Amino acid sequence: MADKQQLTDKQRLTLDFIERYIARHTVAPKLQEIAEGIGIRSRGVAHRYVQALADNGVIALDNGKHRGIRLLKPNPFRSESVLPLLGKIAAGKPIEAIPGEDQIDLQDFFGHNNFAVRVQGDSMIEAGIMDGDTVIIEFRETADDGDIVVALIDEAETTLKRFKRSHRGRYIKLIPANKDMEEMVYEASRVRIQGVLIGQLRKY
Amino acid sequence: MADKQQLTDKQRLTLDFIERYIARHTVAPKLQEIAEGIGIRSRGVAHRYVQALADNGVIALDNGKHRGIRLLKPNPFRSESVLPLLGKIAAGKPIEAIPGEDQIDLQDFFGHNNFAVRVQGDSMIEAGIMDGDTVIIEFRETADDGDIVVALIDEAETTLKRFKRSHRGRYIKLIPANKDMEEMVYEASRVRIQGVLIGQLRKY
DNA sequence: CATGATGAGAACATTTTGAGAACATAAGTG
DNA sequence: CACTTATGTTCTCAAAATGTTCTCATCATG
Numbered sequence: 001m002a003d004k005q006q007l008t009d010k011q012r013l014t015l016d017f018i019e020r021y022i023a024r025h026t027v028a029p030k031l032q033e034i035a036e037g038i039g040i041r042s043r044g045v046a047h048r049y050v051q052a053l054a055d056n057g058v059i060a061l062d063n064g065k066h067r068g069i070r071l072l073k074p075n076p077f078r079s080e081s082v083l084p085l086l087g088k089i090a091a092g093k094p095i096e097a098i099p100g101e102d103q104i105d106l107q108d109f110f111g112h113n114n115f116a117v118r119v120q121g122d123s124m125i126e127a128g129i130m131d132g133d134t135v136i137i138e139f140r141e142t143a144d145d146g147d148i149v150v151a152l153i154d155e156a157e158t159t160l161k162r163f164k165r166s167h168r169g170r171y172i173k174l175i176p177a178n179k180d181m182e183e184m185v186y187e188a189s190r191v192r193i194q195g196v197l198i199g200q201l202r203k204y
Numbered sequence: 205m206a207d208k209q210q211l212t213d214k215q216r217l218t219l220d221f222i223e224r225y226i227a228r229h230t231v232a233p234k235l236q237e238i239a240e241g242i243g244i245r246s247r248g249v250a251h252r253y254v255q256a257l258a259d260n261g262v263i264a265l266d267n268g269k270h271r272g273i274r275l276l277k278p279n280p281f282r283s284e285s286v287l288p289l290l291g292k293i294a295a296g297k298p299i300e301a302i303p304g305e306d307q308i309d310l311q312d313f314f315g316h317n318n319f320a321v322r323v324q325g326d327s328m329i330e331a332g333i334m335d336g337d338t339v340i341i342e343f344r345e346t347a348d349d350g351d352i353v354v355a356l357i358d359e360a361e362t363t364l365k366r367f368k369r370s371h372r373g374r375y376i377k378l379i380p381a382n383k384d385m386e387e388m389v390y391e392a393s394r395v396r397i398q399g400v401l402i403g404q405l406r407k408y
Numbered sequence: 409c410a411t412g413a414t415g416a417g418a419a420c421a422t423t424t425t426g427a428g429a430a431c432a433t434a435a436g437t438g
Numbered sequence: 439c440a441c442t443t444a445t446g447t448t449c450t451c452a453a454a455a456t457g458t459t460c461t462c463a464t465c466a467t468g
Contacts, residue, residue, distance in 0.1 A: 008413065027210070031457065042416050047458065064422055066212065066456055108407060109310070128334040128406065139228060148408070201405040202332065203312060204352070212424060235446065246427050251447060253425095268433055270445055 007056060013038050014049040015058060018069060028069035109136050109199050117150065117160075124148070124160055127177035129200055135160065136199035141192070148197035154190050160197070211260065217242050218253040219262060222273060232273035313340045313403050321354065321364075328352070328364055331381035333404055339364065340403035345396070352401035358394050364401070 007015065017037040021029040029037065035046040050069065053059045062068030119133045127148065129135065143149045149163040151174055161174035165188075172191045175183040211219065221241040225233040233241065239250040254273065257263045266272030323337045331352065333339065347353045353367040355378055365378035365388075376395045379387040 010414070027213075027216070030455090032455090040415060043457075044417070044459075045415055048414090051458090061457095062210070064457060065210065066423065067210065068457080125332075128329075128332050128337070130332040133332070197408055199405065199407050201310070201403065203403050204401055214425065234444090236444095244426060247446080248428070248448075249426055255447090265446095268446060270434060272434095272446085 007053070007058075010038065011049050011052050011056075014046070015053055018050075018053075018059065019071065022071060028067040030067060109201075114138050114198065115195075119160060123176040123178050123181055124162075125178050127162075129160070129177070130202070133200055133202045135197055136201070137195035138198045139195045141194075143193050143196050150194040150197075152192045152194050153186060158194070163193070211257070214242065215253050215256050215260075218250070219257055222254075222257075222263065223275060226275065232271040234271060313405075318342050318402070319399070323364060327380040327382050327385055328366075329382050331366075333364070333381070334406070337404055337406045339401055340405070341399035342402045343399045347397050347400050354398040354401075356396045356398050357390060359396070362398065367397070 014034060017034060018029060021033070021037065031043045031046045031050065034050065035041060035043055038046070038049075040046065050059070050061070054061045058072055060070045060072055062070065114136055116134050116136055119129055119131060119135055122131055125131075129148075137150055143163045145164045147163045148160065150158060150160055151163070151172075152158050153174075159174065161176055161184075164173040164175060165171070166173050166185065170188055171185050172188050173183050173185050174191070218238060221238060222233060225237070225241065235247045235250045235254065238254065239245060239247055242250070242253075244250065254263070254265070258265045262276055264274045264276055266274065318340055320338050320340055323333055323339055324335060326335055329335075333352075341354050347367045349368045351367045352364065354362060354364055355367070355376075356362050357378075363378065365380055368377040368379060369375070369392075370377050370389065374392055375389050376392050377387050377389050378395070
């Protein structure tokens with residue numbers, strides 16, 4: 001039985017790179033990308049390693065096709081959309097799994113009408129949305145009072161604010177979450193909703 | 205040819221464009237629009253990609269009809285950990301795919317040693333971490349000064365604070381991000397790092 | 409010295425991509 | 439309806455990108 005143990009260092013590095021690449025991109029890498037990924041320049045050499053892995057039985061090649069590498073074993077780097085949720089912090093005990101609430105699922109973030117926008121500025125800082133954060137927006141043309149929306153004003157300026165109707169819908173208030181800034185009121189016709197905030201995330 | 209094939213790069217790009225277009229306009233794009241959207245000039249080439257997608261079964265064509273493309277499946281090729289990042293929203297225009305558009309990849313959140321914790325309390329509110337947020341923690345036993353860590357104090361109490369050594373490492377400061385709260389200093393032996401903050405997210 | 413792992417890169421084969429002409433049909437207009 | 443225009447479809451020609459195979463070279467090791 002062919003085994004990973006029999007691989008040379010570079011072959012293992014190559015396999016590792018391929019697995020990570022697929023986990024990240026969902027498609028296999030090109031030979032050129034593999035070469036760069038393992039620190040060499042030659043496509044030919046990369047191909048030699050790939051061929052060795054195929055001979056070894058850990059991958060299969062779709063002969064001649066671009067990106068024609070398939071993994072034959074489960075990918076240890078595969079992407080998940082759930083994370084273990086280990087309970088509440090500052091609760092006085094070491095962190096432990098809490099029965100009944102055991103996973104956080106980010107599937108909501110990846111709906112088909114969703115997109116991400118990088119936030120600029122501090123206008124929503126009291127809502128915990130800081131400069132540089134990424135917000136997840138669901139594409140919609142309408143919003144309810146209290147929603148945080150991406151609004152296009154006068155077809156010119158885009159902004160992230162809390163949404164509120166006034167004067168029976170003839171006017172729209174866009175309310176920042178920052179006490180140094182003032183809310184703005186526009187005629188409804190000047191404001192177009194581009195999407196509604198459904199999530200926020202930040203990387204450190 | 206109706207078999208399930210791997211899509212080529214351009215085919216995937218085409219599918220991606222079509223899905224985004226439909227999400228925004230509710231109708232399918234014309235071939236000319238697809239061509240421009242994926243950066244080519246030839247309607248014929250765009251048609252070739254569309255035909256390939258139809259052969260692959262991810263879309264269906266209303267033969268000959270204008271805008272006669274229907275989506276058949278949720279896109280299995282867009283990674284579940286990737287979202288389009290529309291960065292700057294083009295002034296004066298509806299949100300559109302921007303050439304050179306980037307992606308936000310949540311792959312980082314799903315590492316093997318990561319877990320999620322629900323935050324209780326306001327001790328880190330000035331760092332934009334609010335009550336009810338979920339933080340992503342990488343399991344580690346050590347931290348650098350300035351990291352935000354999950355710390356276990358006296359094997360009894362768990363807390364999320366900014367980490368700082370003092371007195372050459374004999375003491376450890378745990379610093380809240382809330383001016384109403386005070387930083388706390390412990391002997392190093394009383395504090396055990398459980399993990400380091402690498403991300404934060406919130407659902408609305 | 410013989411051997412094996414490694415790397416560069418040339419040369420070639422095949423796949424993938426692009427342009428655009430030509431035609432057929434759908435959609436719009438009077 | 440007749441007519442025009444726009445759009446979808448099919449085709450050929452070509453270029454670019456990628457996979458494959460090869461030779462040559464270096465280095466370490468026994």
